[in-house]
Amino acid sequence: MDYATLTIDTAGTVATVTLNRPLVRNAFDEQSIAELTAAFTALGEVDSIRAIVLAANGAAFCAGADLHWMKKMAGYSEDENRADAMRLANMLRIIYSCPKPVVAKVHGDCYGGGVGLVAACDIAIVAEDVHFSLSEVKLGLLPAAISPYVIKAMGENAARRYFLTAERFGAKEALRIGFVHEVTTAAALDGQVEAVANALAANSPNAVREAKVLVRDVANQAVTDTLLADTAHRIAQIRASEEGREGVAAFLEKRKPSWLN
Missing domain, CATH: 1.10.12.10 (Lyase 2-enoyl-coa Hydratase, Chain  A, domain 2)
Known part of the structure; x- marks a missing residue:
């Protein structure tokens, strides 16, 4: 399958899925959600793949929802919004339940649905300059579709704060609350993710x-x-x-x- 919003590369037994909409800070739209769903479904069925890295091109990991997509959603009926939200929810579930272990390689800003992407992965390794924000309530919205994964990852107590305040929090805070597994320098991020992916690939x-x-x-x-x-x-x-x-x-x-x- 050809992808317009992603790239997929394979090195040995490790596949890397890279969000590739850098001009919009890798924000979600219908196409990127569909392509992530298809990519992780397909890679989960490839016997030779033993680990998957989820990465991003450009200055940000993921800025959440694409503005043009949000404008379209503003005109949707409740039923259309429900169907749209279910596509996002299903994509996150596909990543979360993928038969292969998934490692998030995070740099730059990670907002809204991007936080859900990280939470759906098994292991999250982030650069020390990363900032997260569950910014939905600023827009009068809820982080509902991503909540099952984010609450599992950071815990109910931290979710109470960051769901309600929409504050930005950094990599060190994300590590403190258990949302991510490791914080490293930007220069060391590639090597550390590669080491973890290779460790996964070496196991049964x-x-x-x-x-x-x-x-x-x-x-x-x-x-x-x-x-x-x-x-x-x-x-x-x-x-x-x-x-x-x-x-x-x-x-x-x-x-x-x-x-x-």
């Missing part, structure tokens, strides 16, 4: 996929007999899997597992 593809599901399913669950039975079932299944058996054998035999050959 099946185990990484199942570990991502495990975190999603177990987070915030009460420790009950049902949960214990479920986790025991998962470890039993993966121990008996082809990659599980191969990984243990390779460790005991002091050799590389087959997925690294």
Whole structure:
């Protein structure tokens, strides 16, 4: 598929999806939402891809909603707005549930829906000059479609503040509240993201996929007999899997597992 708002590059087992609308600070519109949905759906099904990096060209990671798109939405009916919002919500869910681990590589400003993009990724590594803002309430709107991912990423307490105030906050604050995993210099950003992506790609593809599901399913669950039975079932299944058996054998035999050959 040819993309007008994205570029996709592959180096070995790592794919990089790059937002490529620098003249509008990589703001969302209908086309970019559709293309992100298609790109992550397709990459999630490619066996040779073991990790995906989400990056951006230009001065900003993502400025949120495109102004022309917002003008169009102003004339939509409630039903049209609901359908439009569902397309954005579905795109974020596709990234969040992608079978491959996704690393956000963030520089510059990241506002509104761009914050949702980062939250939908599994790992977020940001340059120290990054600024975030959940700016929707300034416009009389809500960060509703992105809220499931943003609240999971930063927690309810931080979300109360930043959803309501629309304040800008920097990379250090994002790290403090747990919204991002690592802050680095702009010069070191490429290398650090590459190191994390390569670490992901070196692990058992099946185990990484199942570990991502495990975190999603177990987070915030009460420790009950049902949960214990479920986790025991998962470890039993993966121990008996082809990659599980191969990984243990390779460790005991002091050799590389087959997925690294």
